[in-house]
Amino acid sequence: MKLLIIEDEPALSKSIAAYLAGESYLCEFADTFAKALEKIALYSYDCILLDLMLPGGSGLKILEELKRQNKADGVIIISAKNALEDKIQGLQIGADDYLAKPFHLSELTARIHAVIRRKQFGHSNLIKQNELEIDLLAKSVQVKEMPVLLTKKELDLLLYFIGNKNRVISKAALAEHLSGDLADMLDSHDFVYAHIKNLKKKLHEAGCDSYLKTIYGVGYKWEL
Amino acid sequence: MKQLLNKPLRAFAGYAFLILLCSIPAYYYFMDYIWISELNEHNRIIAEKTKYNLNAIANQDSTLAQTIGLWNKLQPNTDLQPTPTIQPDSIYNLYKQKPHAPNQDIDRFQGLVTYFSIQGQPFRFRVETNVEESYETILTITGVTLVFFIFLVLGFILINKRISARLWQPFYATLQKLRAFSLDKQQSITFDPANIAEFEELNQALSSLIESNLGVYKQQKEFTENASHELQTPIAIVQSKLDLLLQNQNLTQEQSSYIDEANQALARVSRINKNLLLLSKLENVQYARQESINLSELLSDTVLLFADYAEGKNIAINTILEPGVSATGNKVLVEILLTNLILNAIKHNVDHGSIQIKLSPDRLVIANSGTTTLLFDQLFRRFGRASTHTPSTGLGLAIVKEIATKHNWTICYEFQGNWHYFSLILTP
Structure with missing residues (x-):
């Protein structure tokens, strides 16, 4: 899958590429407005990560250009501006998602996953992984063809883990995923533990292999 | 606080009082002086006239003593007596009982004693004229002065009022605008x-x-x-x-x-x-949008949002929310305000503590268990440290205060019986 990272900070784009390295992603970079315009005109991408403040112009212009060319590339805006109007404007022009800096790479990865999935399969898609099967439309989970009842948050976590498989995810990142913008105000992320414990228990009881590993003192990892 | 114009008014009134007070003895002195000199002159005229008339009528030796006797009887305020030698004149002032008055009445008299000879015989002549008593003069002058003083002060006050109303009008207009700024x-x-x-x-x-x-x-x-x-x-x-x-x-x-x-x-x-x-x-246009917010719903949603977190910290949240309480404001900001208040209550709580949230149409009270009172003057300040407790951004309550102020709400803090009470008063 092809990914374009439009970001003027090389340190950040390199981090993103490095994090995604194990997956079947092919990352390309554009660090200026002009380069970005050139790339989107020449190629198609499964997902474009778009910074709004670029040397040479606004990222929103690139988004408009994409829509003008009727491109179906998925777009996730990554911006230092967390202003509501930017978010609304970006989504109105046609971005698929909006992620404010700073973010956890695991969060970004989960969102890239979600965008690509939507683009490729529409909404009626199934995620299969050995004995585990998730129907995203019905929001249901089956293990060995037997349904497992998960709460909304547990399902959310499960998708997050699968989107970040084989990566260590910190508790802070999980807390942020679960409680959104509030996470960095919370001084303890213990509540994450309760949800993970339940998820593990339910999957285990349904006969699912224990893919979810606890990395002591750090976080969790979905190991395949 | 005194008004600026009242200060000179007091000084003016005081000065006027002082001057008028000084004028009382001055008036008295001058009036009395005029009185006395006029009466001395009057007495002198009587003496001169008496001397001349007596010399004119009493040219026979035999009738002189008789005439003088008759004179002394008929002229009540004069007295003519033979004397061995002629002496220099003298004047005097005395108070004495009025002769033949029905009740006790002391009167003041200006007297003249002069010596002259009638047909070569020396006589002592005394004349006394009734003059206004000093205390009566002083009383009258004081009374009149007082009346004028009252008129003066009343005038000052009246002028002052008119000046402050007209002259200071632009000043008050400026003040009004500054207040609203x-x-x-x-x-x-x-x-x-x-x-x-x-x-x-x-x-x-x-x-x-x-x-x-x-x-x-x-x-x-x-x-x-x-x-x-x-x-x-x-x-x-x-x-x-x-x-x-x-x-x-x-x-x-x-x-x-x-x-x-x-x-x-x-x-x-x-x-x-x-x-x-x-x-x-906070003051940008992006937060200018006002709408009617169902506080009861918003509050229960926010509490739900923190249910996990509070449970993880073993803190019980009890809510008494009157349904349908609404307020006008910016939803994004009000959400932030509620989030910050509830979050604070969870964060700065005791182990196994609890939180009480009570919403009524005019106020929202969020109380959490605690141990010591917080420093009020630090509480709502940016980066103020109201306690030495857990590290925080130091901005949460400053934001709460700013948002409350923006909506014309008041936020209060109280510590009572090991409870921290944060009240948001919704009525302006």
Whole structure:
């Protein structure tokens, strides 16, 4: 899958590429407005990560250009501006998602996953992984063809883990995923533990292999 | 507080009183002096006339003693007696009982004693004329002076009132405008032209002061905004590097804990940054939208949001929410306000503590168990440290206060019986 990272900070784009390295992603970079315009005109991408403040112009212009060319590339805006109007404007022009800096790479990865999935399969898609099967439309989970009842948050976590498989995810990142913008105000992320414990228990009881590993003192990892 | 114009009024009244007070003895002295000199002259005329007349009629020796005897009987205030020698004249002033008066009545008399000879025989002549008593004179003058003083003061007050109403009108107009002024609103003031030079100067000085202040304020806000924005990207880079570092297979537990601590500190930096940004943008148009907000719903949603977190910290949340309580405001901001208040109640709680949230149409009270009272004057200040407790951004309550003020609500704090009470009073 092809990914374009439009970001003027090389340190950040390199981090993103490095994090995604194990997956079947092919990352390309554009660090200026002009380069970005050139790339989107020449190629198609499964997902474009778009910074709004670029040397040479606004990222929103690139988004408009994409829509003008009727491109179906998925777009996730990554911006230092967390202003509501930017978010609304970006989504109105046609971005698929909006992620404010700073973010956890695991969060970004989960969102890239979600965008690509939507683009490729529409909404009626199934995620299969050995004995585990998730129907995203019905929001249901089956293990060995037997349904497992998960709460909304547990399902959310499960998708997050699968989107970040084989990566260590910190508790802070999980807390942020679960409680959104509030996470960095919370001084303890213990509540994450309760949800993970339940998820593990339910999957285990349904006969699912224990893919979810606890990395002591750090976080969790979905190991395949 | 005294009004400016009342100060000179008091001084004027005091000065007038002093002068009028001094005038009383002066008037008395002059009046009495005129009285006495006139009476002395009068007495002298009587003496001269007596001497002349007696010399004219008493030319026979035999009738002189008889005439003088008759004189003394008929002229009540004079007395003519033979004397061995002629002496120099003298005048005197005395109080004595009025002769033949039915009741006791003391009168004042101005007297003259003079010596002259009638047909070569020396005589002593005494004449006394009734003169106004000193105390009566003083009393009358004092009374009249007092009446004038009252008129004077009344006049001062009246003039003062008219002056303050008319003359100071532009001053009060300026004051009114200054009172309504708020730096946050970013609106400069236009003063009405005053027809008094001093006030016009004052208005001009104020206008330029306000203009420059607004400029500085705006600059500072922009600075905060830009600084926060510029910080987000480096924070994002550090965050991504920490995430990458975490993927390292060979991390020791100690190294992992370093990453975790770095992550926590970074989250705090990020939150401070977001809060600063929020504070700097609170007055921007993006938060100008006002709508009717169902506080009961919003509050229960917010409590739900924190249910996990509170449970993880063993804190029970009890709510008594009157249904259908609504308020007009900006929904985004009100959400932030509620979030910050509830979050504070959870964070700064005791182990196994609890929180009481009570919403009524006029107020919202969020109470949480605690041990010691917080420093009130530090509580709502930016980066104020109201307690030495858990680290925080130091901006949460400052934001609460700013949002409350923006909506014309009041936020109060009280510590009572090991409970911290934060009340948001919704009626202005």
